[in-house]
Amino acid sequence: MQSDATARPPDQTGASARFRLQANERDVRRVLGRIMAHLGERLAEPDRGTVEIVLAEVLNNIVEHAYARRPPGRVRLSLTRVAGGLCCRVEDDGHPMPSLVLPDGRLPEITEDLDLLPEGGWGWGLIRSLTADLVYERTPRANRLTFRVPVRWNDHGGQNGATARDRHAAGG
């Protein structure tokens, strides 16, 4: 079984970078490392952090919920650079979203009582605040989430995807 997160770097203008991982926490960490290395210096802070937060929360949700009570399966990511940011498509073969609707992303309440303070439930709030064009689709067997992270690219390459002169293209 191939458990390592694998990357196929884009080679031409308009191409997407594809990553695959097993839905477990270690693979999530590993693939985030590869994605951030792949994006390299083309993104500066705070945009790098924004992309990492969004992808981490999306992938953690898949590990925790889509593959809950079933053996962890595959997750497929496709990242495409556009003028207005980074377009992401994330697919898994896990349970559908309850009622086929994305959570509203309301942040958990902060209480005066320390014991009642939330220890989670922030994921969709973070994702919704940091993305645009968020769409969830259920195909017969898979969940597909697409969204754009509005970030500014450091260089002025192509409008779609990575450019041919992309100095990271050979890396992966």
Add this chain to the structure above:
Amino acid sequence: MKLTSEMIDGAQVVRVEEERIDASVAIQFKDRMRELAGGTSGRVILDMGRVGFVDSSGLGAIVAVMKLLAPATKLELAALTPTVGKVFHMTRMDSVFAIHPEVPGEGMRHAI
């Protein structure tokens, strides 16, 4: 999950010697903090200066540690890096913790 601990100006300063507190280490982090700081009283300052990334599971673990140390011990945070600060701010958890720009007494320690 490597954490180191020392007393600085009467507070226990726990330094997180890791780049990330995320879902893959959240439980370890909670357990190690319980070992290091459980049963103490006073102030525990978590030095986050080396931590470049915290996800919502990591944030949840930090909140859980604050709860398990209370009420005898107050958990405070120091030296949040920008992305970590952003997660605390966006979830409004920056209103729950005392957050110091840097580890108190650190400048003095270097001067000696």
